[in-house]
Amino acid sequence: MKKNAIRRREHCRDFARSLCFLSPSLLGVGVFFIIPFGVVVYYSLIDGVSTHNYVALENFRKLFQNSAFLLAARNTLSFSALAVPLAVTLSIVLALMLEARIPLKSQFRTFFLSPMMVPVASVVLIWQVLFNFNGTINEFMQVFGWKRIDWLQSDYSQIVVTLLFLWKNLGYNMILFMAGLANIPRELLEVADVEGASEWYKFFAIKLRYLSPTLLFVTILSLINSFKVFREVYLLTGNYPYEKLYMLQHFMNNTFKSLDYQKLSAAAVVMAVVMVVLIALLFRVEDWFGKDVEG
Amino acid sequence: MKKKRYFSRGVMFLVCAAFAVMFLLPTVLTITNSFMSEAEIKSNYGMIFSTTTGGYVSKTVNLKFIPDKVTLSQYVTGLIKSPEYLLKFWNSLILVVPIVLFQVLVACVAAYSFTRWRGKLRSGIFFFYVILMLMPYQVTLVPNYLVSDWLGIINTRWSIILPGVFAPFSVFLLTKFMRRIPYSLIESAKVDGAGEWQIFTRICLPQCRSAIYSIAILVFIDYWNMVEQPLILLQDADQQPLSVFLSQVNAGEIGLAFAMATIYMVPSLLLFLHGEEYLVEGIANSGSVKG
Numbered sequence: 001m002k003k004n005a006i007r008r009r010e011h012c013r014d015f016a017r018s019l020c021f022l023s024p025s026l027l028g029v030g031v032f033f034i035i036p037f038g039v040v041v042y043y044s045l046i047d048g049v050s051t052h053n054y055v056a057l058e059n060f061r062k063l064f065q066n067s068a069f070l071l072a073a074r075n076t077l078s079f080s081a082l083a084v085p086l087a088v089t090l091s092i093v094l095a096l097m098l099e100a101r102i103p104l105k106s107q108f109r110t111f112f113l114s115p116m117m118v119p120v121a122s123v124v125l126i127w128q129v130l131f132n133f134n135g136t137i138n139e140f141m142q143v144f145g146w147k148r149i150d151w152l153q154s155d156y157s158q159i160v161v162t163l164l165f166l167w168k169n170l171g172y173n174m175i176l177f178m179a180g181l182a183n184i185p186r187e188l189l190e191v192a193d194v195e196g197a198s199e200w201y202k203f204f205a206i207k208l209r210y211l212s213p214t215l216l217f218v219t220i221l222s223l224i225n226s227f228k229v230f231r232e233v234y235l236l237t238g239n240y241p242y243e244k245l246y247m248l249q250h251f252m253n254n255t256f257k258s259l260d261y262q263k264l265s266a267a268a269v270v271m272a273v274v275m276v277v278l279i280a281l282l283f284r285v286e287d288w289f290g291k292d293v294e295g
Numbered sequence: 296m297k298k299k300r301y302f303s304r305g306v307m308f309l310v311c312a313a314f315a316v317m318f319l320l321p322t323v324l325t326i327t328n329s330f331m332s333e334a335e336i337k338s339n340y341g342m343i344f345s346t347t348t349g350g351y352v353s354k355t356v357n358l359k360f361i362p363d364k365v366t367l368s369q370y371v372t373g374l375i376k377s378p379e380y381l382l383k384f385w386n387s388l389i390l391v392v393p394i395v396l397f398q399v400l401v402a403c404v405a406a407y408s409f410t411r412w413r414g415k416l417r418s419g420i421f422f423f424y425v426i427l428m429l430m431p432y433q434v435t436l437v438p439n440y441l442v443s444d445w446l447g448i449i450n451t452r453w454s455i456i457l458p459g460v461f462a463p464f465s466v467f468l469l470t471k472f473m474r475r476i477p478y479s480l481i482e483s484a485k486v487d488g489a490g491e492w493q494i495f496t497r498i499c500l501p502q503c504r505s506a507i508y509s510i511a512i513l514v515f516i517d518y519w520n521m522v523e524q525p526l527i528l529l530q531d532a533d534q535q536p537l538s539v540f541l542s543q544v545n546a547g548e549i550g551l552a553f554a555m556a557t558i559y560m561v562p563s564l565l566l567f568l569h570g571e572e573y574l575v576e577g578i579a580n581s582g583s584v585k586g
Contacts, residue, residue: 022417
């Protein structure tokens, strides 16, 4: 009996201590993220900040009829659908190449990682020089007799932004994959070698399976980064880009200007729900795919 | 067999080299272009950023690596003659440095709590931090704006610094590092009569020194590059950081923009060159959201 009471008291004390250490962060997260997000959810369900009438899903219905939101959502999704798979596969390829014994390996790693350190704002001018209507790429294309394209004002604009996105993010992803590759048990690969497995078989049957947690993380990370691509677009084209480059963040910025809390809140809630669903989905896929290599 | 292997390695080397050129090119071009005179810039890129200012404008665009004549004139203009740029650089620093310092500080304490004590409630909170970390700006900016509005700090630096300090990213990463400290180390300190605070400052923190450094670099890069938050939370153009300001450079000042862009990358490049190993270590450990 007495022993139990002591243990319980010990337990309580531990709990209090842990809370002490956690409190600064928890307080900040509560004040700056959780409480206001609760208010955002509330705002998304009422008709106005001054009237406070409950309108159920009316704001969401309006949001999904808003042409600017639909355009932004469509563009963001199509950009992510293009950029995320590219970012994942290309960074795996880079990691695999650096894993093979090639000369200048560590220099290559530094080079591939360097764009991460360069603020986008610093290199945007170069992109403009390259992809302007009178820019270098077009000059180059003319040599081959191809027609000039006004890259940033055309349907190709997403490709230009994708290149900037890949340039910026591949190095980071590559490091993640290299760390994942280093964790694969060597014996397994050696056995495969002895058994005469081909490189392809080794990749798909062994490496990819062991990489699946990394794969999950890189996919989520690239997805988030692809939502952030507004930054690149904004720095390249300012507030009013070509239609294809109108991203969700543009929509948010414009709505901020008019301070339409209902629209803003509904959009934020929709984004949060979409993200949670996507992440849960990716977790499921990873569970299924990597189940026999865990641990 | 052996020949084939050499061949494939050679191909890989060439592909890597091609990638390396593409990865380095924009940075190198920005730096070399910053040493050109305004006249040279105009004759090279006049067509692109053409204005009505007149002067000689070439018909074609020349992307040039090496300046005809190396000059520091752009830097002199940017740093001495027009203080605007220096002010924006200062704005960037004054936003980012407190965020990095305090985010890491808050994270150290919180990560210790997540490491030292487990339990259903705490792992629930930790999972929540992970979800929060994964939320894009489009979700978190609206709550940030609301709080800043209530606290009356909109249009001040606090509206960016305060949410930045409590961003969950470094809590997440540091917890992963701290969980690797052998439990026996903490236990034996406890037996020797050390209090929690002593265990934290004397054992945990020294063990995590390189982790803290790598997290600080990652956080610094992230915020040094920010665009979204200042655009929404700082309406006042005088307070904008250089990252936002660089995109609004006048067409007539392209050379100056190159020079300022170069200066803007100096702090992060120095950090990179100095701490690449830490950085790689930090990234490698952020690699899994599970466990």
